[in-house]
Amino acid sequence: MPRKDNQHKMSATEITPLLGNSTSVKEVDLQNGLSAKTGEAEFSFSSVDRRRKFILVSMAFVNFCAVCSFSILAPFFPIEAGRKGASQTIVGMIFGVFELVIVISSPIFGNYISKIGCKFMYVSGIMVCGVCAILFGTLDMSPDGTIFIVMCFLCRSVEALGCSAFVTALWAILAYEFPDNVTTVMGMLETFSGLGMMVGPPIGGALYELGGYGLPFFILGSLVIVCGLLTAYAMPAIGEGSKLYEGSFFTLLKSPLVLVTFVNISVGSIALGFMEPTFAGHLSQFHLKTWLLGLMFLIAPAVYAITAPLWGYICDKKGYIRLMIAGGNIVAVFSWLIIGPAPFLPFVPDKLYINGIALVLMGLGLGCALIPTFKALLIGANSLGMENNLDTYGKCSGFFNSSFAFGAFLGPTIGGFLVDQLGFPWASCGIALLLGIGALLMLIYMCLVRKLPSLPENPVSMDTKTLNP
Template identity: 45%
Template sequence: MFSRKSSSHNLLFRKPLTRAVSVPHISTIQEEYDHDELYEPLSYQGVPSASSAPVFKTTPRSFFHRQPIIVVAGGLQWFKQMSRRRKMIIVILCLANFAATVFYSCIAPFFPSYAVDKGATETEVGLLFGCFQLVIFLVSPLWGRWMSKIGAKFLFVTGLTVTGVAAILMGFLEYCPPGRAFIITCFAIRIVDAVGVSAFMTACFTIIASEFPEAISTMFGACETFNGLGYTLGPPIGGFLFQLGGFKLPFFVPGGLVCCCGLASWLLFPSFEDSERTGDLSYGKYFSIPGVWITLMSVFAATLGLGFLDAMYGPHLEGFGISPSAVGAVFLLPSLLYFICAPFLGSFIDRRGHALEFMVFGAIVSGVCYLFMGPAPFLGLTGKLYVLIIANVLLGLGTCAQLIPPFGKNLEVIINAGFEDTFDTHGMVSGALSSATALGAFVGPSAGGFAVEYFGFSWAVTGISAVQLLVTIVTLSFFIFEQRRTRRAIAVFYEDDDEDEDEDEARSLLVTQDLHTFGSA
């Protein structure tokens, strides 16, 4: 180990050049020089960081070469220098997320009323939408556990194909007889669709972690941008296609686009599997890590609120006497803010870290927004529409801060806890986070409907704010604990370093004395 007191050393023993690389988890870092020289990675120093990603140091083979140009992960220069293979993967991932979410959201303008005309009750229509998220919640951990055996590419391609075929089959429900046959067929297709979506979403997260380990949050933010774009444009696209070509066209167009994405990924994607396998992975060990629950709580709370608003906020706004188009605009504004901020936030976290801080910030902003969106009965703002709209817009920022950081932070936490940075670990994290996302989206409208019916919208949305307050307290407590542990680890690290330096100086002094004695003799 090199001494920090570089002034006491000659040129050959000076402190080596170092470079800090912020990545969301531990991985081997090598950089190629113009002269084909490599930095040999030193071991991670074992100092956990609560406010930023782990820091690695690299030492050059020789002290007499040029210092390389540093390319920041997630930045514009990073994207420009990216290989065509990686750019192609990014394009397919983003298009697949966009097409799948367009299909999911495009049926909202016309399908509920059409299903009622076919003999379904409003409760059955609600269950038809809710079962989609419930199936994803149940199946995603299984995909994550079997990822290394099935293969990420196969799971991604198969999931997209199943989703696209299910979308096309939904278009043929026009020929299904009304009554029980129509309802059962709808549930069967919707469940198959959910299985396909859970497969390709879990594989998508795993591919991001394996292919872009230096820019996980950036890539996750990019995919979330296209997810938000799909949810935003889905309803108007569905309404337009329904008017243009009837019931079948809103299903055939998105379904065909999803199938095309599946075909492109099959033809162009490489194999993402690695040769390392970890046999002792278990969800029991995974869920025993406190940091895992912090990230899952952040995702669950964010999607819980969004699911509640999707089902309950529209009727609440109509009580103010505004038109349906104005209600749609109110829903559009936070989505715009979300998918504009998502890639920038992801890039910032990859470069600077501070994932926990952003999660705390997101929970605080979201909790305050929910208080004013009711508004809470004790605020005395009933009837002020502009307050609701401002809070709804700012909610997009809070949601972004809650959903983008958890994936990279989750992976960092479990690797620091002893998990190996392998394909199996990526699959486990992907499955758990996909499941938490779907659970919030299922519980939000389900429990929210019950709460609105018995307590009213204002008290129900105040309950969502209380959930965000709980998440804020727990995440902030964990952040403070991590900060203290980091300071203790740094203190021990430098204390050990000082002891090693003192021992080296003592040995040098003894050798000098022995040489002096030998020379005198």
């Protein structure tokens, strides 16, 4: 529970833009946890001071290198693991344990970010990721069978802990350093994450062909370690002397907006993860060459990466947070209905170009829906009396990472099961249904928040009573 002297009121004019109005967002001095001055939330890289430019550029580079190191094993590891006695089911579990560990650990890191130290958590997480990547590159020398499998699980689990730590700290730092443009800079970093996810597999495949199993991990792992060392030396201290919020991570669950946002983050991540084990089989009917098949897999991530900064800018500039989440999911619903295509849409031809259109819509819709979610979590936290400080940002960041990883863990599992039982057309309808449920919940919430003053996120409620979770 927050201390009485830390509780504060928010006026309707302050909170309404954040809830989806077209009015510009108020600038907030998040380092002091107090409202500061009125003005539009404009972002210009040239106007950012040197200190924050370094933070943003270094995080972009770290994001790119780290995601590359996570994704390089996709083209060759299943083959190598099979040679070492691991079944395809075990290989899938080795991939899945990474997300499962993040689901569990991210809330813990977020809850204790102020006590651990934001910069320490960020740098140490990067270093753990780099070291584990190098260690993973030595597992081809492990004895076959059980020992190899156990070492793979251990290495991926520890690497996931490092990833969870540094990503949780990363989003918290961004919110702390760029309070008025958090979704704009988040969109910019998502571009580099998307690029890393796109180029990681081909880089991994090329290095594997060049130098064998270990080379991709040795090079990318070493690059990640160098990033960590440079960050440790050059990054300024973050959030020293920040106030602590006397509440746990689970306090966030008292906000209806946080709960609805959790559903939308998870279903969006499920939709992305669904593609990994299922889409290649669906495209096999078109008898594509390998390079063209790979290109089809790149369409949705490329559109997502390119448009992410735009969605972030619109979110910060206009404040259409809830509307963007609902609208983006509705667009994504249409993409999943035509990619099958849905059996109840006989007028949609099952052609390659239709799949291409669906992938473009998928990247647009999921980008629009996912980018504003972190800001929605911040609004939910504010409505519960949690001040805008590093401790709150850590809790929201941990919640966001855990929600996304939860969907990323379920997506491939659900995808493989649905395709085996129903076939790809009906399975894609199932994903469309999940996305539709997310959009519907947000639309219902938008209606209720206007009708029920008792909701914590209602501007009237937040203006007329002291907030207390």
